[in-house]
Amino acid sequence: MSKVKYYYDSENLAYRKIKTRKRRKLGVIILFLLASALFGFLSFIVLLNTPYFETPKDRLQAREIENLRLNYALLNKKMDQVNDVIEAIEDRDNNLYRVYFNKAAIPDSIRKAGLPGKNRYKVLEGYDNSQLVMNTTKRIDVLSKELAVQSKSLDVILKLADAKSDFLSAIPAIQPVRNENLKQMASGFGYRTDPFTKARKMHEGMDFTAKTGSPIYATGDGVVAKADNTASGFGNHIVIRHGFGYETLYAHLSKYKARAGQRVKRGDVIGYVGSTGRSEGPHLHYEVHKDKKVVNPLNFYYGNISAVEYVVIAQLANQENQSLD
Structure with missing residues (x-):
């Protein structure tokens, strides 16, 4: 039950009951409700844009992004291993095979050159993890180029080896009578x-x-x-x-x-x-x-x-x- 409020009438020297108008009372209630709704809406917007409040969809996307980062990290680790193997093959190619067959070594400027085109990775820009994706894509392109160069080099070495094998077999190298x-x-x-x-x-x-x-x-x-x-x-x-x-x-x-x-x-x-x-x-x-x-x-x-x-x-x-x- 609401409290009854009084005011002091100095002319009549008596307390009189305050009578509130129904319209005013209704307006106050409506104003309070609107203010509450506005405050609630603003609070909801703020919460949505803070890391302390996540929807199920946000949590799902966050997990997917984390999995993506993890997969890219694993991919880069595997590429490190592939790169070590390629460098070992390139070292043998330049310092063993090509020396043996008197062929010039292939310089790093050719082996490790990226693919042409300044705007090749422009389509990957503008995303939250663009730098990660771009760097990984560039590494894959460089490794692919290195493998292509090494494959062609080994084709040349194989032809030289075949010719060398034929040459060694052709030399009259044994006695004709035992x-x-x-x-x-x-x-x-x-x-x-x-x-x-x-x-x-x-x-x-x-x-x-x-x-x-x-x-x-x-x-x-x-x-x-x-x-x-x-x-x-x-x-x-x-x-x-x-x-x-x-x-x-x-x-x-x-x-x-x-x-x-x-x-x-x-x-x-x-x-x-x-x-x-x-x-x-x-x-x-x-x-x-x-x-x-x-x-x-x-x-x-x-x-x-x-x-x-x-x-x-x-x-x-x-x-x-x-x-x-």
Whole structure:
């Protein structure tokens, strides 16, 4: 029940009851309600814009943003690991592979150059986490560029390695007759006494004495260019073209095991020791040609003999004795 209010009437010297008008009372109530509503609305707006009041949607978005930041952090950590691996590969590429194949190193200005275009990342600007997204995107682009450059570099190295492998396989690097089948090294490369004229003349190969029928081996990969007896003095003979300027000749064979046009590998049996043509006895006359010039076969025996065996063969080959053809 509301309190009754009085006022003092000085003229009549008495207290009189205050009578409030209903309209005024209603206006006060309405004004109070409007003020309360306005205050409540303003308070609600303020709360919405403070971190102390979150709607379920705000909380969901906050979690998503936090997950996004976490995923970007993990992505950057993985990119650090990828970058370490790429740098190790680049180091081997520049300082091992390219040095071995005599190729210039690829500078960092090419390897680590970003992709062209100043406004490439403009579409990522203007967001709360724009810097994080832009930096990560740039890193991905740089790594992608590095991988592309390294991939092309390895393609070049692979081609060089294939060519190098073919070259190493083509070199006539083994003896054409195995040591267990040899009787002796009859004559080496250089001036020797001709067995028929007794004159001193250039002997352009090495003579390996062995029993008739002993196997003769291709000393390097190549293609058989000749397998006949048309060359004067050589009797049955084989010529192999190895490529890279190398050719080898095998003379005085008893029979063939290879034919013209056949591709052979180092170590394949191509014929057998004999004494056909201008020959003093069963042996193999062996020659090596480089760029159409005859060279000493002794310089190429690194594929199947030891250092001690090489010294022995070199001593025997360098004796100025009589050749067998």
